Amino acid sequence: MKKFKGFTDSETFTPLPDSFFNHLLNEITEADELKVTLYALWRFEHMDGPFRALCETDFDAKDLGLAAGEVAAALEKAVQRGCLIRSQHEADRFYFLNSGRGRAAAEAFAQGNWRASAQTGSAPMERPNVFKLYEENIGPLTPLIADALKDAEETYPPGWTADAIELAVKNNKRSWKYCEAILKRWKEEGRAEKQNRRDNQASHQRDVEGKIKKFVGE
16 A cells, blocks of 8 residues: 555545545445545536536546446446436436435436537546645745635635735735735626726826827827
8 A cells, every 4th residue: 555645734625525434434335336426526616607517537547546438337426326316418427416406407418408508528627725825926835825715716706815925915915814805805796897097087188188288189
């Protein structure tokens, strides 16, 4: 057995439903089913947009530590247990999470909707590691800062925390307090609205300056 080197302090985390620990962990006794279930939960969490689905080829047997041919059987077990939903339209077949949103998406797909979305790749969405970004640009990652970063990732839209850190570095204000102030201001005022106001103000200023130059004959 190759020994695992351990988790790092800058890991990203994938949330798991409480029902997985309260119910499924005790009931799933076969490793192949457990592996595909956990893998699906991870992949769904890292997808963007309403169409969050996986096809069988997304479950690579080698990456999951399964033998060739075991993936299909494991997926069947996950479907029978009710963790995943299998939906098919014509020759296309996808697996959805058995949640309210997943059931709605599976039904819509079976009816022929979201065909364009189904043709796109379903690779995990790359998200910036805010813990690493913070350590490299702001300072040491203490337990309190780590908790604050996780809370910010859950509270604000994707990408906001990383953008706030980058803006703090740009303004040479390297502290979490400053980053947090940026996030709160964006939430209260709106990022797009604030930028539009700035653009409008800059445009108005250019118009005024142009009129002045025209008046004085420059």
